[in-house]
Amino acid sequence: MLKLESGVEKVMFYIFLHKVYLCAHYYKERVLKYIKIEVIRLLYYFSFYYLCKIESEIYKFTFKAMFENLSDRLERSFKILKGEGKITEINVAETLKDVRRALLDADVNYKVAKSFTDTVKQKALGMNVLTAVKPGQLMVKIVHDELAELMGGEAVGLNLSGRPSIILMSGLQGSGKTTFSGKLANMLKTKEHKNPLLVACDVYRPAAIDQLKVVGEQVGVAVYSEPENKNVNEIADHALAEAKAKGNDVVIIDTAGRLAVDEEMMNEIESLKNHVHPDETLFVVDSMTGQDAVNTAKEFNDRLDFNGVVLTKLDGDTRGGAALSIRTVVTKPIKFIGTGEKMEAIDVFHPGRMADRILGMGDVVSLVERAQEQFDEEEAKRLQKKIQKNQFDFNDFYNQIQQIKKMGNLKDLASMIPGVGKAIRDVDIDDNAFKGIEAIIQSMTPKERTNPELLNNSRRQRIAKGSGTNIQEVNRLIKQFDQTRKMMKMVTGSKMAGMMGKMKGMPGMPKMPKM
Numbered sequence: 414m415l416k417l418e419s420g421v422e423k424v425m426f427y428i429f430l431h432k433v434y435l436c437a438h439y440y441k442e443r444v445l446k447y448i449k450i451e452v453i454r455l456l457y458y459f460s461f462y463y464l465c466k467i468e469s470e471i472y473k474f475t476f477k478a479m480f481e482n483l484s485d486r487l488e489r490s491f492k493i494l495k496g497e498g499k500i501t502e503i504n505v506a507e508t509l510k511d512v513r514r515a516l517l518d519a520d521v522n523y524k525v526a527k528s529f530t531d532t533v534k535q536k537a538l539g540m541n542v543l544t545a546v547k548p549g550q551l552m553v554k555i556v557h558d559e560l561a562e563l564m565g566g567e568a569v570g571l572n573l574s575g576r577p578s579i580i581l582m583s584g585l586q587g588s589g590k591t592t593f594s595g596k597l598a599n600m601l602k603t604k605e606h607k608n609p610l611l612v613a614c615d616v617y618r619p620a621a622i623d624q625l626k627v628v629g630e631q632v633g634v635a636v637y638s639e640p641e642n643k644n645v646n647e648i649a650d651h652a653l654a655e656a657k658a659k660g661n662d663v664v665i666i667d668t669a670g671r672l673a674v675d676e677e678m679m680n681e682i683e684s685l686k687n688h689v690h691p692d693e694t695l696f697v698v699d700s701m702t703g704q705d706a707v708n709t710a711k712e713f714n715d716r717l718d719f720n721g722v723v724l725t726k727l728d729g730d731t732r733g734g735a736a737l738s739i740r741t742v743v744t745k746p747i748k749f750i751g752t753g754e755k756m757e758a759i760d761v762f763h764p765g766r767m768a769d770r771i772l773g774m775g776d777v778v779s780l781v782e783r784a785q786e787q788f789d790e791e792e793a794k795r796l797q798k799k800i801q802k803n804q805f806d807f808n809d810f811y812n813q814i815q816q817i818k819k820m821g822n823l824k825d826l827a828s829m830i831p832g833v834g835k836a837i838r839d840v841d842i843d844d845n846a847f848k849g850i851e852a853i854i855q856s857m858t859p860k861e862r863t864n865p866e867l868l869n870n871s872r873r874q875r876i877a878k879g880s881g882t883n884i885q886e887v888n889r890l891i892k893q894f895d896q897t898r899k900m901m902k903m904v905t906g907s908k909m910a911g912m913m914g915k916m917k918g919m920p921g922m923p924k925m926p927k928m
Contacts, residue, residue, distance in 0.1 A: 573663065
């Protein structure tokens, strides 16, 4: 049984997972022809094997990811059809009874849940002619397609046609508007090559302007504010004039949180919208509020007629009902989701991909996209050559860690690989594990990093003292580094085919995902 005795082993899994990303990108773009599909499959083996052999008793903790409970409930519901020769009205009714209960327990709106199961039943009975498909598989496909349709069908982007484009934020206090404003500005700046301006129009909360300035500084985006002015329409006018003068092509207006029942506050944001005529009005809602999020969205939409919804805090302990209900109730698309505290923790909402993840199918497309954001083709080619020559050193190892840290929360990333989410549910993989690793590597001399064979016992003792760790941690890192280097050499060498055969015979090895 493989044991993770420290943060070092956790980091090794990060490295394995990163290689999956890297090779998946190669395969998708075909930029390096010598990276074969077998390499991708082998790396999938490594990531699956590493996950499935973890002793969860070592790192037990409570972690409930988005839709996790719903996924389990739906899976149990589909088991009713296993072994059935065909779909009948009786077994469909029995299955959908459990599905409806699972949706309601996930805080899905009752009318939405009923309409959903009625549609699935109608399609399941109508597709019974597909005798080559097992009833359970057919039901999963139908539920998947209907879940995607329920959440909007296709991803919907932002309208950025204005010069400058104006995006107005709305929502309750504490929903995450200010943080999301920074995340959106960062995404538009780094991915769309825009030059955004953040505008502080929360004139009620004392620390609101300071909070937005901190966020703006984090992402390198300018913030416009007038601390003494309480007229949000005037502030917006001055901000737009500033944007035009300085060449900002997107203006993101952060507003005060408000209740839909607060008539004065609702009048203010309604007046602001009518005054600036935004290209996009987004409603930001905390997904952890469940059905209340849907009700609040409806009330705000009745007043503001917003363009789209942003669901924040999807990385928390939430039942997922908001994402499944909100599109139907307000007939407005979910445009973005927030999946963590970091400024990079923002994703465009893709209904089909979310349906994949709800049903435990993973989300390989999003996984590859995350890889592309950190991908440097020349650096990858350089690293590949070093691996082939067995010259992978601690400098490369350190650089890999820096790349991986930028990719986001490991559990969120790992859940995108089909079949992995459950395997790591009770495994504590802490992002802070990197700190000890980095300290050890930084305590090495340049020669030691490029030539690990120099690391005798006296050097290791010195490194342990310099890094604030102990000799056992240093030894463990060096041992794991050596194993990683050997593994990488085998992946790129002639031993790959034999290794594939051996790994297929390993007890407990999960089934190879089809590429």
